[in-house]
Amino acid sequence: MTANFKDLEKWSPELNICIRCGYCYELCPLYKAHPWESDTPRAKMLLVYGLLTGDLEPSQHVAEKISECFFCKNCENNCSANVPVTDIIKEAKAALAEAGYEVDRTASTVDEDLCCRCYTCVSVCKAEAVEPDEDGQPVVDPVECEGCGVCAASCPSGAISQKDGFGVSREELRQLLLDTLRKGAQVE
Amino acid sequence: MTPGNHPIFRKVIPMKEGLVQDLQEIVGEDAVRDDPADLYVYGSDSSVHCALPWAIVRPGTVEEVQEILRYANSNGIPVVTRGAGSGMSGQAVPIQGGIILDMKRLNKILEISPENTYVRVQAGVVDDDLNRALKPYGFMYPPAPASSRIATIGGEIANNASGTRSVKYGATRDCVLGMKVVMADGSLVNLGSTTRVEASGYQVDRLMVGSEGTLGVIVEATMKIVPIPKYRCMGVACFNELEEAGDTISEIIASGTQPSVLELMDNVAITAVNTAIDLGLPDVEALLFIEADGNVKEAVDYEIERMKEIAEKYNAFGIDISYDAEKRTKLFKGRKKLFASLSRYKEGYSCTSLADDMAVPYSRMAEMARKIHDIADRNDVIMTAYGHCGSGCVHTKILMDPTRKEQWEGARNAVREIYEYVRSVGGTTSAEHGIGLSKAPAWKKEKQDSLEIIGAIKKALDPNNILNPGKLQDAPDDWLTATDLRYKAE
Ligand SMILES: Cc1cc2nc3c(=O)[nH]c(=O)nc-3n(C[C@H](O)[C@H](O)[C@H](O)COP(=O)(O)OP(=O)(O)OC[C@H]3O[C@@H](n4cnc5c(N)ncnc54)[C@H](O)[C@@H]3O)c2cc1C
Ligand code: SF4
Ligand code: SF4
Ligand code: SF4
Numbered sequence: 180m181t182a183n184f185k186d187l188e189k190w191s192p193e194l195n196i197c198i199r200c201g202y203c204y205e206l207c208p209l210y211k212a213h214p215w216e217s218d219t220p221r222a223k224m225l226l227v228y229g230l231l232t233g234d235l236e237p238s239q240h241v242a243e244k245i246s247e248c249f250f251c252k253n254c255e256n257n258c259s260a261n262v263p264v265t266d267i268i269k270e271a272k273a274a275l276a277e278a279g280y281e282v283d284r285t286a287s288t289v290d291e292d293l294c295c296r297c298y299t300c301v302s303v304c305k306a307e308a309v310e311p312d313e314d315g316q317p318v319v320d321p322v323e324c325e326g327c328g329v330c331a332a333s334c335p336s337g338a339i340s341q342k343d344g345f346g347v348s349r350e351e352l353r354q355l356l357l358d359t360l361r362k363g364a365q366v367e
Numbered sequence: 368m369t370p371g372n373h374p375i376f377r378k379v380i381p382m383k384e385g386l387v388q389d390l391q392e393i394v395g396e397d398a399v400r401d402d403p404a405d406l407y408v409y410g411s412d413s414s415v416h417c418a419l420p421w422a423i424v425r426p427g428t429v430e431e432v433q434e435i436l437r438y439a440n441s442n443g444i445p446v447v448t449r450g451a452g453s454g455m456s457g458q459a460v461p462i463q464g465g466i467i468l469d470m471k472r473l474n475k476i477l478e479i480s481p482e483n484t485y486v487r488v489q490a491g492v493v494d495d496d497l498n499r500a501l502k503p504y505g506f507m508y509p510p511a512p513a514s515s516r517i518a519t520i521g522g523e524i525a526n527n528a529s530g531t532r533s534v535k536y537g538a539t540r541d542c543v544l545g546m547k548v549v550m551a552d553g554s555l556v557n558l559g560s561t562t563r564v565e566a567s568g569y570q571v572d573r574l575m576v577g578s579e580g581t582l583g584v585i586v587e588a589t590m591k592i593v594p595i596p597k598y599r600c601m602g603v604a605c606f607n608e609l610e611e612a613g614d615t616i617s618e619i620i621a622s623g624t625q626p627s628v629l630e631l632m633d634n635v636a637i638t639a640v641n642t643a644i645d646l647g648l649p650d651v652e653a654l655l656f657i658e659a660d661g662n663v664k665e666a667v668d669y670e671i672e673r674m675k676e677i678a679e680k681y682n683a684f685g686i687d688i689s690y691d692a693e694k695r696t697k698l699f700k701g702r703k704k705l706f707a708s709l710s711r712y713k714e715g716y717s718c719t720s721l722a723d724d725m726a727v728p729y730s731r732m733a734e735m736a737r738k739i740h741d742i743a744d745r746n747d748v749i750m751t752a753y754g755h756c757g758s759g760c761v762h763t764k765i766l767m768d769p770t771r772k773e774q775w776e777g778a779r780n781a782v783r784e785i786y787e788y789v790r791s792v793g794g795t796t797s798a799e800h801g802i803g804l805s806k807a808p809a810w811k812k813e814k815q816d817s818l819e820i821i822g823a824i825k826k827a828l829d830p831n832n833i834l835n836p837g838k839l840q841d842a843p844d845d846w847l848t849a850t851d852l853r854y855k856a857e
Binding site for chain 1: 402404407449452453469471472514517644704708710720853854
């Protein structure tokens with residue numbers, strides 16, 4: 180096993196308990212945005228298993244498939260084997276980040292030029308993922324960030340954003356709203 | 368492709384040069400993947416098996432499916448069709464590599480026709496999505512497998528799935544009216560019809576039912592739907608002896624009573640659901656869920672009362688009967704989650720999908736339930752008896768520590784012994800979950816008289832053996848060594 184993933188070994192019994200039924204995936208918002216089996220919670224569990232058994236070599240693609248998650252817990256709330264899916268994802272994210280892979284795709288980012296340092300984001304973030312750096316600039320920790328978007332929604336300067344491609348960026352939400360309104364108008 | 372260095376990747380048979388580019392030309396760049404992470408994920412389903420494909424392709428149109436098959440057929444490339452990957456016997460595991468044909472983009476409901484009581488869907492439509500769409504019309508698509516939340520209609524046809532309501536409304540095969548299938552050479556054929564009855568020669572559409580992706584790719588299906596009944600009354604009966612629950616099932620069926628649900632749960636199953644999802648079921652040796660439905664309340668009452676009387680004859684107690692929809696939904700939810708809950712039955716044990724379903728004549732139900740536990744004890748594993756027993760189906764699972772090699776040996780013996788018994792009483796290897804790899808050895812013994820015919824049909828329809836090769840009659844004789852296991856055992 181690659182040394183970096185030793186810490187994940189403790190999840191081995193839980194990953195064996197996952198029966199891979201897939202009950203978790205039709206409700207996963209990430210899967211809705213990227214409808215490949217590899218983007219499902221079930222797949223994330225498999226990929227972590229692959230990493231800790233050594234069947235699968237870590238790569239940037241593996242890191243993305245595991246770490247892209249909104250931590251909504253729809254998966255584990257619907258898992259009758261009670262697999263702690265998001266705890267496993269979080270620890271795998273940390274291990275992958277430590278091994279040098281980027282795990283920030285569903286994480287928020289702060290635009291320093293727009294940020295007015297009001298620290299609203301720091302106080303609203305339930306995951307305690309935003310902290311001021313030594314210069315006082317709020318920075319999002321991509322490992323801890325759960326991609327909930329609350330900081331982006333509450334930032335008065337519009338300095339926080341989420342990436343395109345997952346249905347949650349400002350532009351994607353605007354488009355969704357427009358489409359919904361248009362559909363409504365047609366129904367009328 | 369840059370596969371990893373691990374043996375699991377080294378085992379990949381050299382794939383055709385330029386395969387990914389060729390596929391991309393057919394379906395576009397974004398609909399093909401061959402990254403090791405994707406191959407690894409698509410190498411498993413809900414079974415114990417794991418084997419890697421060469422590439423995954425997600426066609427968006429029927430024409431693309433045809434084009435892919437034409438290409439694969441002329442190049443001798445295996446094609447393994449995949450719905451949701453909820454199969455429990457390794458049906459969608461690509462034992463010889465090749466292309467995984469992920470059908471989930473073909474997910475449109477094409478026509479809902481209440482006046483003709485049918486629905487026309489693409490193969491990738493998910494069962495629950497279909498039922499959600501039918502509800503406003505007052506209709507349902509009845510088989511209701513426990514996996515309805517994810518299973519696709521194509522996958523259900525290819526496995527002849529059935530479920531809680533099959534005792535009254537039949538299995539998938541009873542709902543199939545017609546279908547469109549892409550054959551191995553890429554040609555598109557229309558099979559069956561849209562009418563309830565058809566006596567027009569060979570029932571080739573029926574041949575596709577249960578074919579597990581080895582004869583053609585189902586792209587569209589016309590399925591029978593039924594009106595949602597006005598009344599549903601459900602009861603739960605407790606038993607102190609598993610055999611008495613078994614006897615109740617056979618007598619209910621033989622009495623001509625018409626249950627719409629008749630489900631068994633033994634104590635292992637009860638304990639598992641109570642532990643995992645806190646359902647609060649009575650801690651007894653066996654529970655029987657009975658339901659009657661219909662549009663006349665008195666008729667429903669009558670059916671339920673008769674079932675109750677029979678259960679009481681076999682010492683059932685605590686029979687709780689109710690029309691409460693909320694209560695019923697809660698119990699059904701528990702039932703649907705049973706398979707996963709079994710993984711929480713005992714610390715350090717996992718629920719493996721082995722010897723997972725079979726059917727025996729009704730009169731053998733009680734004996735079968737007891738046999739399962741005897742065989743499990745002998746082989747140092749835990750097994751459970753539950754299932755849609757009203758349709759003759761008995762589910763088991765093998766609960767064991769999957770990290771210990773000797774447990775797998777025990778599992779192998781248990782599977783063999785169970786199926787020897789099932790055959791000896793005239794039962795069948797699979798009631799609804801299909802054969803794939805893990806049930807193939809037992810199935811080949813059961814079907815030995817017809818294997819030649821089965822082989823001839825396969826050869827006629829898929830002469831180059833590209834469609835899900837190495838399954839059913841061509842599967843290895845030892846499921847345990849057929850592929851890598853999804854668990855690491857030492
Ligand atoms: C928790 C759980 C509960 C389950 N409960 C039940 C149950 O109550 N009743 C029951 O019957 N089954 C049950 N199953 C088993 C499984 O859900 C069924 O076998 C289901 O029909 C598989 O559908 P799928 O879309 O997942 O198919 P897959 O697993 O993706 O594929 C299964 C087979 O069908 C073939 N196939 C898939 N789509 C097509 C197509 N369009 N054309 C041709 N071949 C195709 C594949 O090649 C493969 O051989 C359960 C499974 C799980 C995990
Ligand atoms: S995490 Fe739970 S719901 Fe998802 S596949 Fe595993 S057992 Fe099923
Ligand atoms: S927590 Fe993550 S993996 Fe689970 S359903 Fe939500 S987005 Fe999907
Ligand atoms: S997206 Fe949510 S979890 Fe991430 S930093 Fe913002 S508030 Fe915190």
